[in-house]
Amino acid sequence: MTNxxxxxxxxxxGLGAIAVPLGSADASTWESFFxxxxxxxxxxxxxxxxxxxxxxxxxxxxxxxxxxxxxAIPGVLFGxxxxxxxxxxxxxCVYACVEENNxxxxxxxxxxxxLRFKKGEKWVDLEGSEKYYNPAQVPEADYxxxxxxxxxxxxxxxxxxxxxxxxxxxxxxxxVVDYNWCIGCRYCMAACPYGARRFNWGxxxxxxxxxxxxxxxxxNRPRFRGVVEKCTFCIQRVRNGRYPACVEVCPVGxxxxxxxxxxxxxIRYLIEHKRVFRLKEDLNTNPKFYYFFAYGR
Amino acid sequence: MPSFIKNFFVALRQIFIGTRSYYLWVxxxxxxxxxxxxxxxxxxATRGLIITAMRDQVSWGFYISNFTFxxxxxxAAVLLVVPAYVYNFKPIKEIVLFGELMAIxxxxxxxxxxxxxxxHPERAWHILPFIGMMNFPSSLLAWDVVVLNGxxxxxxxxxxxxxxxxxxxxxxxxxxxxPLIILSIPWAVSIHTxxxxxxxGLAARPFWNAxxxxxxxxxSAFCSGPALMIVLFQIIRKVSDAEIDDRAIFKIAELIAYAxxxxxFLLGAEMFKEFYSGTAHTAPIEYLYFGLHGKSALVPWMWFxxxxxxxxxxxxxxxxxxxxxxxLNMACVFVITGIYIEKGMGLVVPGFxxxxxxxIYEYTPTNQEILIAIGVxxxxxxxxxLLLKFALPIYTGKLRFASEA
Numbered sequence: 001m002t003n004x005x006x007x008x009x010x011x012x013x014g015l016g017a018i019a020v021p022l023g024s025a026d027a028s029t030w031e032s033f034f035x036x037x038x039x040x041x042x043x044x045x046x047x048x049x050x051x052x053x054x055x056x057x058x059x060x061x062x063x064x065x066x067x068x069x070x071x072a073i074p075g076v077l078f079g080x081x082x083x084x085x086x087x088x089x090x091x092x093c094v095y096a097c098v099e100e101n102n103x104x105x106x107x108x109x110x111x112x113x114x115l116r117f118k119k120g121e122k123w124v125d126l127e128g129s130e131k132y133y134n135p136a137q138v139p140e141a142d143y144x145x146x147x148x149x150x151x152x153x154x155x156x157x158x159x160x161x162x163x164x165x166x167x168x169x170x171x172x173x174x175x176v177v178d179y180n181w182c183i184g185c186r187y188c189m190a191a192c193p194y195g196a197r198r199f200n201w202g203x204x205x206x207x208x209x210x211x212x213x214x215x216x217x218x219x220n221r222p223r224f225r226g227v228v229e230k231c232t233f234c235i236q237r238v239r240n241g242r243y244p245a246c247v248e249v250c251p252v253g254x255x256x257x258x259x260x261x262x263x264x265x266x267i268r269y270l271i272e273h274k275r276v277f278r279l280k281e282d283l284n285t286n287p288k289f290y291y292f293f294a295y296g297r
Numbered sequence: 298m299p300s301f302i303k304n305f306f307v308a309l310r311q312i313f314i315g316t317r318s319y320y321l322w323v324x325x326x327x328x329x330x331x332x333x334x335x336x337x338x339x340x341x342a343t344r345g346l347i348i349t350a351m352r353d354q355v356s357w358g359f360y361i362s363n364f365t366f367x368x369x370x371x372x373a374a375v376l377l378v379v380p381a382y383v384y385n386f387k388p389i390k391e392i393v394l395f396g397e398l399m400a401i402x403x404x405x406x407x408x409x410x411x412x413x414x415x416x417h418p419e420r421a422w423h424i425l426p427f428i429g430m431m432n433f434p435s436s437l438l439a440w441d442v443v444v445l446n447g448x449x450x451x452x453x454x455x456x457x458x459x460x461x462x463x464x465x466x467x468x469x470x471x472x473x474x475x476p477l478i479i480l481s482i483p484w485a486v487s488i489h490t491x492x493x494x495x496x497x498g499l500a501a502r503p504f505w506n507a508x509x510x511x512x513x514x515x516x517s518a519f520c521s522g523p524a525l526m527i528v529l530f531q532i533i534r535k536v537s538d539a540e541i542d543d544r545a546i547f548k549i550a551e552l553i554a555y556a557x558x559x560x561x562f563l564l565g566a567e568m569f570k571e572f573y574s575g576t577a578h579t580a581p582i583e584y585l586y587f588g589l590h591g592k593s594a595l596v597p598w599m600w601f602x603x604x605x606x607x608x609x610x611x612x613x614x615x616x617x618x619x620x621x622x623x624x625l626n627m628a629c630v631f632v633i634t635g636i637y638i639e640k641g642m643g644l645v646v647p648g649f650x651x652x653x654x655x656x657i658y659e660y661t662p663t664n665q666e667i668l669i670a671i672g673v674x675x676x677x678x679x680x681x682x683l684l685l686k687f688a689l690p691i692y693t694g695k696l697r698f699a700s701e702a
Contacts, residue, residue, distance in 0.1 A: 033419065037430050107347065113654060126655035127580055148654060157501060163438035164423040165430040181430070183423055184346075184416015187438050189356040193501035195654040199356060199416065202347035225345040226416025283500045 072172035081256035089145030093246035100245035104204030150196035150231035151287030158188035176218035333672010354658035362641035364410035371403035373522020375485035388542035406677040504581035519556035521636035554613035581647040605635035
């Protein structure tokens, strides 16, 4: 049990502490309290909010952080391909993602989980998979690997679950979260069949020099304690014509990305020419994340 | 109207006047409340939910477990209302008020448990229609907000209207109250059904994604809620002049026997389906009753609950044991404990174990979580105590006001 003396001390400090923010609440606190849902704001309001947030982040991270609000590009629906025959389980994607997307380092938050499966056993038996494998070297002869991240479902159960519409699917198919609207009930996490959503259980922490200053409002801008976050296909990159960080970093080219509506795109090529599958197809979530085998081994 | 307000404050004064044991009891509850609130404000509100044992794998825990159990308690007030008004069973009709006050209390506790589970409780207004962006009808959580608050409103209105009429010595108007009481019956069913659907609708969690879930919720609620009422009735008639007929208590005990019979049958049906078909989706229930890959934190609790529920079933079923207050109270404690385990942690945690990617994270609440939850329970106990203290003098006729002209 908690030590009674320290406990009573904590209680006194805590009760005193709640009085302070009420007394010293400045305009910014109230503005942030009354801030509206991102999709309810007009352009002028978005600009004001972004300016205020940039100021707050500059104070916290001692660094200029730009928050973009680029809209979805018409005629684009993003899709992802992952070649299981190539993946060597090195987790470079995991760490590149953390660098790019400003996840908290302490406590540690990661958007990609790489699962390890024993070869020759049950096919993609999630219960038999290992997330915390730690060999001296990858790949290991007896295992294959499967990275899992947000599958950007066309029929996303998380969006249906959210009681405040704080998470939604953008026209380019990316499922996003408004971190200023999320109430932190975590119903979306219960609803997600892919374990893709992360909650900021504590205050997110990152060193200023490690913080990526190029952000998007619906993506990698710094998050708050008590809100949910997830992979956005690097919305801040892909809406500006770049590849997601995980695609760029993959040393074996296992990760493919492109516009599903463009018949000439690489993602369309592989869907049409490789044998692809999607995770938990029986749930009808219709992911835009395709696993495939480019070659067998 | 001014006299009505004045009378309200006269009645309210009752809550400050009491015996030594009353003050001790209230003082004891306040101590627990301050402990819980202190832990909440000094730790959870400043450091975040990281002080709990919940993590991304098991993202709901002790708080939501208590919430789920208490929705059942609130819903069960209807078990008193049905025989009282529909079948006009007099002994129960006279005590329905205490059930309604319990429903009010339980809903308040539910709302508190949900609030302390939120990462941003100050943004709760986002869930409201018009002011916020309520995701209705899509999100079952939005439905739950509607039905729980509606149920709170109905019960609060009926209880306080009846008290008001009683206090002026007048008969209450049945034509006003009866439609609301009739409405409260399906509404009580709805609060527990919607709460069941909240879990039930998630295809990602095979343990919850079973159509038997809502019926099981209702059956178990009609065990635990009334059992709690039986215990409270005995306390109420001991510490006040309120007369509560033994026949009412035995009738409720009989109804619990039927509810428990159905509850055990539904559990058996669930067990059969899970273990006979033995698909990969059996993992959570296997974890719950037998443990999985050496992880078995909930196993002893579940078997303990099962033994309690089965013993209680027989104690309630046999007229001899349900009409003997020693065995009756034993059975009540068994049922409350058994259902608290089964419809609390035993329901919420296995939804997350193993998680959707097959990981097994064993969840055991932290001390802080438990202290905060005790604080909420104590607040509930205090609310019910004060409501009774307010209502009892009016109910027993000790407090009467001259009726308004």
